[in-house]
Amino acid sequence: MRTDATGRALQLLSLLQTHRFWPCAELAARLDVTERTVRRDLDRLRDLGYPVDSTSGRYGGYRLATGTHVPPLILDDEEAVAVSIGLRHAAEAAISGIEETSLRALMKIESLLPHRLRRRVSALHSSVVSLRRAVDGGVIDPESLSVFAAACRDNEDVRFDYRRGDDETSRRLVEPHQLVAAGSRWYLVAWDRHRDDWRTFRLDRIEEPRQVGSHFTPREIPGGDAADFVARSLGATARLHDAQLVIAAPLAELDGVLRWVDHTLIEVDADRCVVQIRSEDLGRLAMAVAEIALTAPVSVLEPAELVDLIGRLGAHLTTPAVT
Structure with missing residues (x-):
């Protein structure tokens, strides 16, 4: 039986952060303690500000809920390395403002890494470089990204001005279906209401996107895969x-x-x-x-x-x- 209350609470928190429901008996088996001890440790986490929900019944259990603030996270070794690498690449993304935010988060995480993990992360960062594609001066507005992500989720029409490759601008009303990241560029796969056809739009060429309040019934993307559709669309562009x-x-x-x-x-x-x-x-x-x-x-x-x-x-x- 594990008697270290602090270490046990951290292990319990790590399990709860998977956001699955954990039956009390399973938590007790994982921690090698009694169910009474588990319930006492759960109360201790609640006192520290972690919102732990409980559900009764045959399929009930405990789960960490979404709270009003971001509580401290517990990461295992592999998770800490993965987050560090992900933030490093996010700092190179063509999204306005995300570089500085990602670097701040990266500095916080790497300053807390134990020496053995810091060496692993350092070796990966020094051995891997990103091949950054040439971007035609376009940096994506994170607010635009948020608008389209919400519209794809909620099946809501979006209106925007679009600048084509020849710099001609047109007004579009679309049904957004999927966002696709390709290197440093982001694309929107959408059904164009005025042209009555599927279109691929580069997000860095979109201006003032706004949801119009009307909703649509999702359609099936040609071929069934948004990434393949974008790849085919890019291949159809004139090549010199x-x-x-x-x-x-x-x-x-x-x-x-x-x-x-x-x-x-x-x-x-x-x-x-x-x-x-x-x-x-x-x-x-x-x-x-x-x-x-x-x-x-x-x-x-x-x-x-x-x-x-x-x-x-x-x-x-x-x-x-x-x-």
Whole structure:
């Protein structure tokens, strides 16, 4: 039987934070104490400000409820590492204001990590870098993101002004269905009421979104998957440059990276693929090649301009920093 009341309370809190209902008998078995001790520890947590709900009956139990403030969180080792890594990547997102907020939260968490976890997090941060896609000057307003997230959840129509790639602006009334994050860009998959068809919208090109109060019945996204729909929509965009690559990996290992690249399979073998990719300019082609190279070795067959650009990019990446 565990007699350390403080350690037992922290372990109990960690279990409750999963937000599932825990029967008293199961909590007692996990903590190796009596059910009476569990109930006493639950009362102690309530006195500390943690809102613990209880439900009676055959399927009843205890669960940590949503309160009026954020109580201290208890994280195990793996959770603490995962949160730290997630905040580090959130600090690089193209969402206005989230960088500073994420860094503040990251500093608080990492300052409390024990030495063994801090070494793990530091090793991951120093060994992994994010390939940031070129963004056409567009940073997403977090308020817009919130409007669309709520509209997708509540099936509510949204009106906004949309700036197309040629800078022409139009007024839109849509039924928002799903938000899709692709690298540094965010997309909205929605049914356009005026055009009577599905459309993909870049959130950084949307201005003054507002819910209009009317609701809609959800439709089925073509193909059933919003991410695949966005990937197909991006592939349908006019491309001015193409390249041919040899990727030293079987096709099954490349699905996650190729789905975001406008490509055509030319030859597929057991351990390599020949692929043609397309993009608006050589710079974006180089970024696509670099992203694929994070998954498997890549050789550029053509064009020669891209081969030269990749060579210069590699030289810059390996040049020691000037001190």
